[in-house]
Amino acid sequence: MTENKKDAMSDVNERPQQTATPLDAITADLVAVLVAVTDGYPKIMTIDHAQALPSGPFQFAHRSLQMGLRAWVEAQTGHPLGYVEQLYTFADRGRTGDPDAPHRISISYLGLTREEGGREGTDAQWSSWYDYFPWEDHRDGSPDMLAKIIMPRLKDWARAAEDPALQKARWRRAAISFGLDGREWNEELALQRYELLYEVALLPESVRDKGGSEPTLPGRAMVADHRRILATGIARLRAKIKYRPVVFELMPEQFTLLELQRSVEALAGRLVHKQNFRRLIEQQELVEETGTMAPDTIGRPAKLFRFRKGVLAERAVVGTKLPLSRS
Amino acid sequence: MTENKKDAMSDVNERPQQTATPLDAITADLVAVLVAVTDGYPKIMTIDHAQALPSGPFQFAHRSLQMGLRAWVEAQTGHPLGYVEQLYTFADRGRTGDPDAPHRISISYLGLTREEGGREGTDAQWSSWYDYFPWEDHRDGSPDMLAKIIMPRLKDWARAAEDPALQKARWRRAAISFGLDGREWNEELALQRYELLYEVALLPESVRDKGGSEPTLPGRAMVADHRRILATGIARLRAKIKYRPVVFELMPEQFTLLELQRSVEALAGRLVHKQNFRRLIEQQELVEETGTMAPDTIGRPAKLFRFRKGVLAERAVVGTKLPLSRS
DNA sequence: CCATTTATACTCTCCGTGAGCATAAGATGG
DNA sequence: CCATCTTATGCTCACGGAGAGTATAAATGG
Known part of the structure; x- marks a missing residue:
């Protein structure tokens, strides 16, 4: 087997143009669409006066793409990166504002967290993604x-x-x-x-x-093709919440079902049938009661829930469903 | 607006480590999982004694990632690339067989075509993907x-x-x-x-x-992480045929419903309930009768179908559904 | 006590889907 | 011509999920 592989490898190298020349070296930027939901709005982490997504070049020191991304995001925003998934790799020229730009590809990721206390000294801030896509809400x-x-x-x-x-x-x-x-x-x-x-x-x-x-x-527009990347992230997340329990990553430790629903609605940009929503959540056994009630509520007090431990393990496989109403 | 953008751009450049140094230059390989279905088997295009996927470095001359990919695939296999979608971008070290390898990322694509007459002189050939994943059929x-x-x-x-x-x-x-x-x-x-x-x-x-x-x-194993990329392609395609009408790309101009079903089954690696399959296909109005019957058949002759013109235009949005049976 | 707000419990209906039965339309061999 | 085999095609049935609506409970502030 090993011999075979060596064979193949050298074959590859013998192919004349197969080997990359120094000219073909490029730079790859890592770009993060880091999402949180606060106060009923889906927020994204931005830098540079809310005109750019956290990003930086993939460097030799980075052990993997994700590690590189984490390093950049934490350096630029002070915010740790939690759940992460790859979005897309872009490379079209002409989307950077400079038509003669050399090859520069953007490897983009979607990250999900909770908004936490802001850091001083950085230009990082959370902005509602509807600031950039007002027609989406x-x-x-x-x-x-x-x-x-x-x-x-x-x-x-x-x-x-x-x-x-x-x-x-x-x-x-x-x-x-x-x-x-x-x-x-x-x-x-x-x-x-x-x-x-x-x-x-x-x-x-x-x-x-x-x-x-x-x-x-x-x-609002953004630098280079960042708004396109953001749109990619939004589309992906909106699709994903319907078949995979990822909303978790965006919720606090404990929450009421209504809060959960509001988060989903914020992301989807549309309303949900309350009773059906609860039915679905319960029958999928995604959450469990904490035993306590939510404080400071108007109306009948709501039970507090947390996500079941097992769910995280099953995340790769288990589905979630969401009742997005039509009217 | 333009001023703002300039602002932001220069801000970015002022960030000390933000700019890529020559050290951070990398090479990006474009890798294709090119699929066809023939004789009841899902085939993939391979090179190097069926041990590698068509691939080559993204070069300065390439106008986009897809263009680069097309160039490489056509050069290496003589086979034109039709429908294409991006799969994933890999970069983990240690998956190449060489733990000290420099940064080299693989941007992989899924392509769908029909198997056509082989080319001489190349090492390109079609292989059943179950040769590489016998446990998947x-x-x-x-x-x-x-x-x-x-x-x-x-x-x-x-x-x-x-x-x-x-x-x-x-x-x-x-x-x-x-x-x-x-x-x-x-x-x-x-x-x-x-x-x-x-x-x-x-x-x-x-x-x-x-x-x-x-x-x-x-x-069968493959060079570097090509088998992983192939697995990614298989998983993606198996998921996609269920909600998007992409099987088309793999079928000849005209076909019987059974042939269509066999193709789906080949990809999914499992059987389908015939009557329900037909019901779904028909009610979705994906196909239309050609008016002719299939030649050289055993049993009752089958009508020939073709895909409706409109379907291609709607591909981005319309869904397909498949009745994969349980037993 | 009443209006208001939110939480919860049920019910009803429609439809998609898995599954099975039955019949039709050809070919082939006795 | 009939029996049989193979594939095509039509139809029915039952179950369950999902959308939508009704009714009731539990709190708060006037």
């Missing part, structure tokens, strides 16, 4: 800007195509992404929506990267 | 090796832990991954199973990377 109904600004401009864009078939395809795509034309809003399509808006040049980034000067949408 | 029932070899050795491993709690946790993990102790086999856990076997040192790779000399399992 549907908890109080569809945001006005959707119908008033986004939809008309998408319509213009669709109509601007010459080919009628292309017009149709464009509108179709817009309608699916944004739940127009009577279609349902799908909170998991956050990335598709962002990409569409970028293409249609409704975002400051579009203008930065590709020129043009159309008025852009409300919603 | 459950179409004729659970493979013998599972009960006869894997299960006892996992039991030994669990018992080898000192702490009784750890023993339990180990066995639990093994049982979940492999569907032991009356649990159900879950075909999507291909990666977890591979990782477990690697940890337990039942694979040639384990021995290569970490020493030891226990007898290893049947099943």
Whole structure:
């Protein structure tokens, strides 16, 4: 076996262009979408006046990608990194604001924690992710800007195509992404929506990267392609909370079922049927009562819960389900 | 806005260690898990005597990661790359067979195509993925090796832990991954199973990377961490066929429903309830009749189908469902 | 005592899904 | 022509999950 492998390895090296030349050396940035939920809002950790995600180059000293990421996040924000999962690796040129940039890839991760006491001296801060994606919060109904600004401009864009078939395809795509034309809003399509808006040049980034000067949408932009990475994280997390018990990582030690529900709603950007939510949580045996009641409540006091120990072990396999209501 | 961004950018550069030094330059390999289904088997494209996946370094000339990948795959195998999606980015040292290796990351992709006429002169060939993962094919029932070899050795491993709690946790993990102790086999856990076997040192790779000399399992190994990447691809594809219509990419222009079913079964490594399968396929309007019948059939002749045009456009959003039977 | 707010318990209905039965439409061999 | 084999196709049934609504309990502040 060992011989075979050696064989194969040397074969590989014999392939003329297979070996990387110094020219092909690149730098890889590690980027973190670090999420917490506080006061009913999904927050992300930002640096540089809330315009960038924690990030830094993957260095020789780092033993692994994750270790490197942890090092950077802790250095820049003082916040420890808990649960982490890889998101995506980006490398398209032209998304950095500089079209002639050399190869630089971004390996992005999603991290989940609890917001803790801020650190002084750093420029790190938590910001609601809806500051960057105001059209993504549907908890109080569809945001006005959707119908008033986004939809008309998408319509213009669709109509601007010459080919009628292309017009149709464009509108179709817009309608699916944004739940127009009577279609349902799908909170998991956050990335598709962002990409569409970028293409249609409704975002400051579009203008930065590709020129043009159309008025852009409300919603904060970020450095390089960080807002795209954030959108990727949001989409991933919204999908994941539905089939894997990851909300845990975002909750305090003890919590009421309503608090848990509010966290889920904050992430999903839409409301949940309360009774069904509780039914699901209970029948999946994800939580157990602590025996105490929540203090300082209005209305009937709520039991406090904690997550069952076993759940963490099963995380890789067990599913969670969430009753996202339609209305 | 532009000013703000400049601000932020220079801020970033002022952070002392933020800038990458030449030392931090790395090389990135692009690796493809290129899948086709032929003769009832899921095949992957391999090179180097079926011991490596098509791959090569991301070079300065490549305009994007995907373009680079396409270039390498076509150069090495002569086979064009169709549908492609990113899998994962690996970078752990110690998985390459050389513990002192410098930083080298692998950005892996899953590609789907149809097997076409082989090219001469290359070392490229299609191999069934079950050559590498014989324990993953459950179409004729659970493979013998599972009960006869894997299960006892996992039991030994669990018992080898000192702490009784750890023993339990180990066995639990093994049982979940492999569907032991009356649990159900879950075909999507291909990666977890591979990782477990690697940890337990039942694979040639384990021995290569970490020493030891226990007898290893049947099943072909690969160069570096390519078998792990393959496992990642299998797991991803098995999960994806259930909620997204990607089987298309693997089918010929026209096909019978049974052929479609056989392809799905080949990928999933388990059987499907025929009538329910057809019901699902039809009610989702993924296919349409061509009007012709399949030639050269045994038994009652089957209608030929093709995929509906629209489906490709909707691929990003529409779901597919598959009735994987339990028995 | 009443209005308000939240917690909880049930119920009802619809539909997706697993599973099995039955029948149709060809081929083949006696 | 019939029996049999093989695959295609149609239909029914039962169970369980999920969405949605109703009703009741337990606290607080006027």
